[in-house]
Amino acid sequence: MSTDTHASVPKGDNPSTPRALLGGVLMGLANLVPGISGGTMILAVGLYDRFIGAIADVSRLRLSVPAIVFLATVGVGLVIALVGGSGIAVALVNEHRWVMYSLFIGLTLGGVPELLRLCRPVSTVTGVCVVLGIACMAILAWGLSGTQLPQTLPVLVVVGAAAASSMILPGVSGSYVLLILGMYDLVIGSLSASALREDLAGSLRIVGPIVVGAVLGIALLSNVLRWLLARWSGPSHGVLLGLLLGSVLGLWPFQEPVHPDLAVKRTRKATQMVLAEVPFDDIRAKHGDDLDDARLTALGAQWASRTPGELKVLGDELRFFEPRFGQIGGALGLLVVGFFATRALGRRPAGAAADPAPGSASGE
Numbered sequence: 001m002s003t004d005t006h007a008s009v010p011k012g013d014n015p016s017t018p019r020a021l022l023g024g025v026l027m028g029l030a031n032l033v034p035g036i037s038g039g040t041m042i043l044a045v046g047l048y049d050r051f052i053g054a055i056a057d058v059s060r061l062r063l064s065v066p067a068i069v070f071l072a073t074v075g076v077g078l079v080i081a082l083v084g085g086s087g088i089a090v091a092l093v094n095e096h097r098w099v100m101y102s103l104f105i106g107l108t109l110g111g112v113p114e115l116l117r118l119c120r121p122v123s124t125v126t127g128v129c130v131v132l133g134i135a136c137m138a139i140l141a142w143g144l145s146g147t148q149l150p151q152t153l154p155v156l157v158v159v160g161a162a163a164a165s166s167m168i169l170p171g172v173s174g175s176y177v178l179l180i181l182g183m184y185d186l187v188i189g190s191l192s193a194s195a196l197r198e199d200l201a202g203s204l205r206i207v208g209p210i211v212v213g214a215v216l217g218i219a220l221l222s223n224v225l226r227w228l229l230a231r232w233s234g235p236s237h238g239v240l241l242g243l244l245l246g247s248v249l250g251l252w253p254f255q256e257p258v259h260p261d262l263a264v265k266r267t268r269k270a271t272q273m274v275l276a277e278v279p280f281d282d283i284r285a286k287h288g289d290d291l292d293d294a295r296l297t298a299l300g301a302q303w304a305s306r307t308p309g310e311l312k313v314l315g316d317e318l319r320f321f322e323p324r325f326g327q328i329g330g331a332l333g334l335l336v337v338g339f340f341a342t343r344a345l346g347r348r349p350a351g352a353a354a355d356p357a358p359g360s361a362s363g364e
Contacts (some may be wrong), residue, residue, distance in 0.1 A: 020070055023047045024077020026107065029089055036104055039170040040247050042074070043240060044111025044342045048170070049118075049229055055168065056226040059219035094263050098323065101253035102331035106338020108248055113343065115244060118237040126238040133242015137249055140177075151186060153209055159183050160213025165221040170243045186309070253331050255318040261299065262315030267291075272308050274300035 023045045027038035042051050051074065054067040092100050119126050163177045178187050190206040228236040257263035262271070270287040274280075274296050284291050303311060323331070 017073075019045065020047060020073040021077040024074035024079075025081045026077075027074065028078035028081025030104070036108075036251070037170055037247065038078070039168045040108055040111075040244060043115070043170045043244060044108055046111070046114045047074075048240070052168065052222050052225045052229065055218065055222040059222055094257070094265075097255055097257075097318075098253040098327055098331060099334060101251045101255070102334035103338045105248050105251050105253065106335035106340075107342050108244060108251075108338075109335070110339040110342025111244055112241065115237055115241040119234050119241060121234070123234065126234045129235045129238030130242040130245070133239040133244075134246040135242075137243055137246025151206075156206065156209035157213035157216070159187070160210035161217030161220070162213075163187075163210070163217075164214030165217035168218060168222060168225075170240055170247060252320065254321055254323040254327065256321050257315065258317040258319050259314050262303075262311055264315075267299070268311050268315050270296065271299045271303050271311060275303065275306065 023042050026041035026045060030036040030038045030041045039048070042048050050070065054071050057064065057067045058071065089100070116122075119130075159178070159181060162181070186206060187210055190203040225236075261267045266287050270283050270291055273283045273286075280291075280293055280296050283296060303314075306314070
């Protein structure tokens with residue numbers, strides 16, 4: 001039985017190509033936009049099967065140059081996006097959310113034709129799987145909100161696995177999983193510099209199981225997905241298509257923050273400092289001279305007794321608004337631009353072979 005994973009990389013399509021790099025960039029940008037999964041973007045540009053196969057190989061220590069180079073290339077693109085695009089992406093989401101969401105709806109839907117191709121021949125079972133994927137995203141978006149889990153060691157491990165697995169599962173945001181399970185404040189709060197400084201042991205009791213669960217979740221899910229994609233390609237890609245379509249349910253572009261001050265990271269951080277009784281001059285030195293005493297006092301009074309995690313959750317709350325005619329036209333235009341951008345990124349070079357089913361090269 002061969003264990004040669006080099007064959008998992010199609011001939012004529014080097015894993016270090018710009019497509020892999022740009023896929024990583026889109027994956028990184030997706031992680032900067034609330035509610036978007038990096039897995040959605042890597043799926044949309046047609047690299048998902050290879051991505052899952054490479055992670056599965058590495059998790060089982062079946063190392064090969066193509067798999068490592070491919071993951072490194074995607075990783076470089078991801079870091080470039082996170083480091084270079086975080087400022088402008090966050091600003092656009094805060095100030096022009098409908099622009100970013102319209103573009104990302106288009107980028108996401110641009111992956112539909114490729115997934116339809118992978119679902120062929122389309123059968124009733126595949127159609128049911130598509131509906132199942134959409135239903136899963138609908139349940140995630142609307143059915144689990146408000147869930148609160150106990151803070152026990154096994155639960156923390158499972159939560160870590162679920163949140164980290166969502167990084168490679170299309171349509172699911174890790175922070176969103178924490179939010180709907182009622183664990184966002186606990187986990188994110190334990191990672192803050194102040195929490196680590198004031199109660200390192202207590203923070204590690206939370207973060208440790210989460211990290212263990214994250215590693216186990218990524219390793220397990222990548223191998224399960226690889227196995228499913230290799231043996232039941234049509235139905236498995238049908239579920240992925242459903243997840244992709246369902247991922248746009250929470251991306252209605254015409255939304256705005258319920259609490260505009262908290263939606264802006266700079267103001268939210270300043271509010272946290274006010275609640276921590278940091279001198280106003282020190283707050284202005286770090287977050288801007290426009291935060292005068294009156295505004296800082298008002299922020300402190302309005303959000304008294306709120307924790308940093310609660311302020312972040314409140315800052316992410318959205319409400320719908322009536323779009324203007326120009327916004328509707330602009331949103332449709334951005335959707336089209338995003339759709340064809342993904343189609344261009346996902347197009348294989350001339351002469352490149354189609355991606356094989358994950359695991360098929362290893363004889364599993």
